[in-house]
Amino acid sequence: MKTLSIRFNNIAWDNAGTLMFPADFNESKKYPAVVTMHPIGSCKEQTAGNVYGKALAEAGFVVLNFDASFQGESGGAPRYIENPYQRVDDVRYAIDYLVTLPYVDENRIGILGVCGGGAYSLNIAMTERRIKAVVSITGVNFGRLLRDGFAGGAPLDVLDKVAGQRSFEAKGGDLLTINMLPESVEAGKAAGIKDIDVLEATDYYKTSRGHAPGGATSAVYSRLSTGMGWDAFHLCETLLTQPILVVIGDKPGGFGAYRDGYEVVRRAASIQKELLAIEGYSHYDLYDQSDPTGQALAKVIPFFQSNL
Template sequence: MTEGTERVSFRSPGMAWDLAGVIHRPKGFDPDGSYPAIVAVHPIGSCKEQTAGNVYAKAQAEAGYVVLAFDASYQGESGGQPRLVEDPAQRVEDIKVAIDHLVTLPYVDADRIGGIGVCGGGGYVISATMTDRRIKAVTSITGVNFGRLSREAFSQYDPIAALEQMAAQRTAEARGEKARVDDYLPESVEAGKQAGVDDIDMLEATDYYKTDRGQAPGGATSAAFSRRSAAVGWDAFFDAEQLLTQPLLVVIGEKPGGFGAYRDGQEIYGRAASKDKQLLVLPDTSHYDLYDHPEPTDKAIEAATAFFGSHL
């Protein structure tokens, strides 16, 4: 009998690099047993050791699931070049590759696999669920449609101008110029305030990612600027009215912020074709409260545990 966590690496046939992951096992784990499994997807600029892994994956393992949290391609300990690329299509494919790994494990019941994602990971796992029927139920925790965010706030509400700049930068890099890497966040909350930042999401993200509260070596909070064009033309919720039929749980806080989880959560709940869908709006709760603050995350975990218990 063994329990705890295991570091793993895996890839699909034809893939040129490995993905790095951590498998969280339930207490009393029996390698000869058969367990439902969950794939946990980290936010934009995050990694497997942060909220998706050390909060939500850990909690679902404690509830009896085998949970695989992993680093996205080009990020954290996973492979892929160039580094620090945030490509939504690849992020969705990574989820499918993670499931490919889960279904090879003798103790995983391939007919009982779920997905959970936080922030951008919530949007990615919803998108993956629409085209991978191996995912039987999906939970989005303060999920964000990164395509919508990239067209709006992340491009200063001028996506064409942003795309022109990205194109020029990519041409420069193809001709030998050093890659431009931008940090999504200011160096500190105080630096952000001094620069005129007043958005709750931006400031609370900085408090999480730039301090001991949530900081981890793999959580770079930065991206290669010339490759961000991939997100501008992408939509996490495309064709949800037809394709998102699996059971869906959406958890959001009622405090809206610039990253848009509140509006995205309301939107996907309304659009999803799922006959069994739930929307949990937590009062007096912000986007980053749902990363690690005990009271709201406990409520989100309780809802997710009950939800997966009904569908896996």
Template sequence: MSSPKHVTYKNLAWDTAADLYLPPDFDENNKYAAIVSTHPIGSCKEQTAGNIYAERLAKEGYVVVAFDASFQGQSGGEPRYIEDPAIRVADIRFAIDYLVTLPYVDEKRIGAIGVCGGGAYTVNAAMTDHRIRAAVSITGVNFGRLMREGFSEYKPVAAMEAMGAQRTAEARGAKRNVINYLPDSVAAGKAAGITDRDVLEATEYYKTSRGQKPCGMTSGLFSFNSGAMAWDAFNHAETLMTQPLLVVFGDLPGGFGAYRDGQEIYARAGSKDKEMVMLPGVTHYELYDQPEPVRKAFEKITPFFAKYL
């Protein structure tokens, strides 16, 4: 498998940085189905969305683009570290805009896949851009719900008041408050009394050589997080989510909520063709890169995209 091709393309008022994965026997004179692969919150294109899912899908014959979110990684946009769901979903639309300019991409066979927060963003993008013909959510997390609940300690109004005060201070020249979503290490997390499976496994993935990448910052600009508070990834899913949908998650729940979010979107989606895969004995972060859970996921992903793309 050759290395992905680094590309850039226009977003709103900045450039998106992306990696383009091509099939092993790629021929620019052929037409290929294409897939957009969206990374988790606090992640980057070189992590699970790229080096696991995009790379595997390219081996199976797809043209795949894995991109850095706006304001994050190598993509443009200021200030840095904004995690705004509306813009994150727009990023997926811009990735499709890029794909349809490629002469070897069949615009009628474009799919989308996302991991963690990227999974729920993918569902929302499919609802609002029907150029996406089939969508896959891998251990998807609804960031709006997570912000209203765990990330705000179930006090969303108090959190928004604090964000507003911080944004006012920054507008007047104060230093920006960039928060790290995770402890510095698993040991530090346990020492601080953290017991949640997802937080500790996320730390083991992002803060060690297992998954750590230079652009995977696991950081967010606190003062701009209010943009997620009133957002819901699954709003209008009953009406707008009509494309084929595959939802994959493990049955060992953690604090980020993929277990509940996966069941919710499966129940609510208006898709006539939809499938929920709950993998026994699998956790959220094992689906990022662990061989056996990923293999089980692809047992469903491969025939799904083959059928609908």
């Protein structure tokens, strides 16, 4: 498969991306395109790119995998900011880039995201009408996740601590960057963690299974207040009208993709909307395990072929 490293302009920095092309790519033809969005704390080389993006390119799509602003090889400082508003706005700039490519059909652009990227993909489609079809793979509403305790406590307590840390940094104090996962599965279990999502995330990101240099699993603590007040599904009853395919595993974990999947399909205004719950698998099985990702792609590829 042919790939090409690219950069596209954002507000005041560049985003790094990789274009993937079908094996029989002909620059004189027009192709449907799919943008992929990586998970929270991830990068373009991981699941959204090397599993789903690769399969879509092999199926005949031009695919743009890119690193979020402040993450991976993309620009923006300080590093490791997870800002949902910027994350979804990144997609507008990615599409601005795609529509300049002579071999991309600007009327056939879709988006696929994994984990936080799945909910981000559903959210950006509400206001980015150049997106014609959306796939969410085990999508997680980042704002709901933070409010449910992933930020380290009750929402108002966390917001008070974040406010104090931000003032400290504004006065010259050191930036606080937190790691969102334990250092190893063993360390997590020793600390009393039992949730399958946290432990399986650690197995994916902290071992050779899924580790990539750009996948830092880190976040700037003083910037978490932005995500705390965000809701991926706000206004989906009115604005989310494109065809959507939401894929989840039927083994629920603490990150909440199972409940979020059912919620967005129930609420979305889309006439064509489908929930695929893959039996016997968890959130992180859908990142890279051959059977559940194969089941997902058996739906994803025809979905994009029909709607792009």
